Each structure stands twice: as C-alpha cells, then as structure tokens.
Amino acid sequence: MxxxxxxxxxxxxxxxxxxxxxxxxxxxxxxxxxxxxKNPVHEAIELNTLVDEQLEVIMNELTCDRVWVSQFHNGGHFYPTGKSIQKFSMFYEKVAPNSQAAQHNFQNVPVSLFPKAMSELYKNGEIAVPDANGETYGLGSVAEPYGAQSYYLLALDDLKDRFIGVLCVDFQQQHELTKEEWIFIRQKAGVVGTLLDEYLNVKK
Structure with a gap:
C-alpha cells in the first residue's frame, strides 16, 4: 500500500x-x-485590415489613382427638435504615389451638400463620370482639387439593403470602365458593404 x-x-x-x-x-x-x-479596438483593427486589403486589390486590379470609402453617421442634432443631422466621413482611402490624399478634408460633411449625388446613389446605386468635364452631380469639389478626370461611385448597402456608405474609384486620366471592370467593382462594393455591416451589427 x-x-x-x-x-x-x-x-x-x-x-x-x-x-x-x-x-x-x-x-x-x-x-x-x-x-x-469583445474588445472594440481589436474589432476595429480587424475590420480596418480587411477593408484595406479590399481597397488594395481594387487599386491593383483597376490601376486607379485613388479609392476611398465613406460612411454615414450621426453628426449632431438639429435645434430645437433634436432630430439627427446626417453626415458622412471618409473612413478609408488608398492613393497612388502621384496622388494627393483627401481623407482629412472630408470629415463630418453634411449629406445636404451633395443632394443630387446622394439621391442618385440612393435610387440607382451608382454614378459613372468617365469625363469630369461633363459631370452634373455637383461633385466637382470632391474631384477637381485632387486631379480626378474620371470617377465612379457605388452605394454600399448592408445585408438589409440599407444605404450605409459610398465606395469611390477615381483616375487622373479619363478612363471608362469596361464591362468586366464594372462586374469586378460591383463585387468589391458588395464585399466592403458586408464587412461594414458585420462590424456595425456585432453584439457588444
């Protein structure tokens, strides 16, 4: 024993x-x-990495000069009712070496400054401007200072088809997207919209 x-x-x-x-x-x-x-910083880092990777793929595939993503958010409240003021900010941006970054100039921008463009994106989901000289959506202030000669905007929707942001690709030389490029960029807009939706709806 x-x-x-x-x-x-x-x-x-x-x-x-x-x-x-x-x-x-x-x-x-x-x-x-x-x-x-469950750490919000960790979640944000993961999201930022995934979105950045998607923008990098877009840059490489389309050989564009800039690609950016803006998102809508609550930018305060109207007096005296307290109704939410709708604004957007450019949260993600990648630029070619010869291009100027624009992100710092597009923070907390009221949606009301671009009524034609926002209405078109909300209704039809896309804006194509192959020639910036013929642009009619009031987007000159977004494009001209940064040398964009062609640009394309796509609405970003969540999984419930709610309009949550915008993906934009621009070129410093005139460029008309081919059918294959349209298919590609629409797919990428779907991917980015899904990533943002999953992040925004994660349970805390």
Missing amino acids: DFLMMLTTILVALITAVFGPIAVEWARNYFRKKKDE
Whole structure:
C-alpha cells in the first residue's frame, strides 16, 4: 500500500508539473482570445485590415489613382427638435504615389451638400463620370482639387439593403470602365458593404 501511495503521489506530482503549466497557458490564451474578441479596438483593427486589403486589390486590379470609402453617421442634432443631422466621413482611402490624399478634408460633411449625388446613389446605386468635364452631380469639389478626370461611385448597402456608405474609384486620366471592370467593382462594393455591416451589427 505504501508503495502504491508513493507511486500515486509521484504520478500526481509529475502530471501536475508537466500538464499544469500547459493547461494554464492554454486557458490563458483561450480566455485572452475570448476577451480580445469583445474588445472594440481589436474589432476595429480587424475590420480596418480587411477593408484595406479590399481597397488594395481594387487599386491593383483597376490601376486607379485613388479609392476611398465613406460612411454615414450621426453628426449632431438639429435645434430645437433634436432630430439627427446626417453626415458622412471618409473612413478609408488608398492613393497612388502621384496622388494627393483627401481623407482629412472630408470629415463630418453634411449629406445636404451633395443632394443630387446622394439621391442618385440612393435610387440607382451608382454614378459613372468617365469625363469630369461633363459631370452634373455637383461633385466637382470632391474631384477637381485632387486631379480626378474620371470617377465612379457605388452605394454600399448592408445585408438589409440599407444605404450605409459610398465606395469611390477615381483616375487622373479619363478612363471608362469596361464591362468586366464594372462586374469586378460591383463585387468589391458588395464585399466592403458586408464587412461594414458585420462590424456595425456585432453584439457588444
């Protein structure tokens, strides 16, 4: 009996010494992962990385000079009713080496400044401007200062078909999208819209 008790004690000590730290490390990593999954900073970093990758693919495929994503948000309230003021901000942007970044100039912009463009995007989902000289949507202030000669805007919708943002691609030389390029950019708009929807609707 003494021998069996001694053997049992040794085995328990051995198991504790070997597997204890492994179990502790596994548990630590598991709960850290679970904790990080609920961390808003971690969630935002993951989303930003995924959207950035999609914009990079668009840049490479279309050889465009700029691609950006704006999202709608509540920018305050009207007096005296407290009704929400609808604004948009450019949250994501990638530019070619010879292009000027515009993101810092398009933050908290009232939707009311671009009624024609927003109405067209809301109703039909797309705006095509292959020649900026013939543009009729009031988007000159968005394009001209940055040298855009052609630009294309697509509405971003969530999974409930709600208009949540805009994807824009522009070129510093006139460029008319081919049928294949339209198919590609529409697919990418769907991907980006889905990514934003999943992030906005994640349960806290």
